[in-house]
Amino acid sequence: MKSGLVTLAGRPNVGKSTLFNRLLGKKISIVSRHPATTRLRLLGVTTSQRGQIVFVDTPGFELPRYQLGQHMKKTVINALQEADLVLMVITVSGWKKEDEEALEEIRKLSKKAFLIINKIDLLPRRELLLSLIDESRHRYNFDEIYPCSALKEKSWERLREKIFDFLPEGPVLFPEEETTGNLPREYLLAEVLREKVLAETYQEVPQSVAVEIEEVSPGRNNPGVLLVQASIIVDREQLRPIIIGRGGSKLKSIGKKAREEMEQMLGQPVYLQTRVKVIPRWRDRPDIFRRFGYGEG
Ligand SMILES: Nc1nc2c(ncn2[C@@H]2O[C@H](COP(=O)(O)OP(=O)(O)OP(=O)(O)O)[C@@H](O)[C@H]2O)c(=O)[nH]1
Numbered sequence: 001m002k003s004g005l006v007t008l009a010g011r012p013n014v015g016k017s018t019l020f021n022r023l024l025g026k027k028i029s030i031v032s033r034h035p036a037t038t039r040l041r042l043l044g045v046t047t048s049q050r051g052q053i054v055f056v057d058t059p060g061f062e063l064p065r066y067q068l069g070q071h072m073k074k075t076v077i078n079a080l081q082e083a084d085l086v087l088m089v090i091t092v093s094g095w096k097k098e099d100e101e102a103l104e105e106i107r108k109l110s111k112k113a114f115l116i117i118n119k120i121d122l123l124p125r126r127e128l129l130l131s132l133i134d135e136s137r138h139r140y141n142f143d144e145i146y147p148c149s150a151l152k153e154k155s156w157e158r159l160r161e162k163i164f165d166f167l168p169e170g171p172v173l174f175p176e177e178e179t180t181g182n183l184p185r186e187y188l189l190a191e192v193l194r195e196k197v198l199a200e201t202y203q204e205v206p207q208s209v210a211v212e213i214e215e216v217s218p219g220r221n222n223p224g225v226l227l228v229q230a231s232i233i234v235d236r237e238q239l240r241p242i243i244i245g246r247g248g249s250k251l252k253s254i255g256k257k258a259r260e261e262m263e264q265m266l267g268q269p270v271y272l273q274t275r276v277k278v279i280p281r282w283r284d285r286p287d288i289f290r291r292f293g294y295g296e297g
């Protein structure tokens, strides 16, 4: 029996969370086209005859601009320290400064690591991939270099098998039926709503948004329905109308999409109430963003 922690790491936006969800065959981590989407350390558990892999998704590794960023960076370093194997993710666009900075952390810890070269669906010419693989071999002694498209590929069995080859012998860490090990339901629901906000906002808005679930309770008139009360938090008054939209249209469409996904996740009808709240400078206030679960672990 094999088991271990497998941490995905790399700069923002390379596709770590997409890959994490694929490897699990289940959506746990939210994804967006904006950098710095993931703010939590998320565990995803997959158990098979060979043993158990606990995947760990992490925030993108970058130079912190706010206290939130510093906490997220610590989260990544902790997740690297505890890893039995690291999946370092880059893209076909080649090694950037922030990729190299993430790799430096892996070097410091001399971790066993695979290099995942993601987004090969965007590769203009095959020769570029060969030279990128070659260059990558000189940067670190990767145990495996694995080009893929987290977005397009259907089968992840081969990568999972390769991961098992490198994991230590050990007992399962979580009950077999477990799929996500660490987060309270409120955080997962908050992430669903935040993903829908990210899908409908641009430029500096996505990074200024947080979500807090204030209450989850059975409906008063219909206990089969779950009442979820959520606040979408922005750090400036000017952003409130951007989230709400003309006549409340944007907030309504965000809320509808979030509710549908929450219902799928929980397997029961949800009544979602959302409001937009301003908390100035929340990204520089650990007492506030800890409440949302960001930068923990
Ligand atoms: N074309 C293409 N896009 C991809 C692929 N994998 C992920 N993406 C897209 O890249 C964007 C970022 O994906 P995420 O999975 O959120 O990236 P991440 O590395 O987790 O980002 P952070 O959480 O910000 O660090 C999304 O728009 C994804 O749909 C891929 O293989 N091909």
Ligand SMILES: [Mg+2]
Pocket: 016, 017, 018, 029, 030, 031, 037, 038, 058, 059, 060
């Ligand atoms: Mg992510």
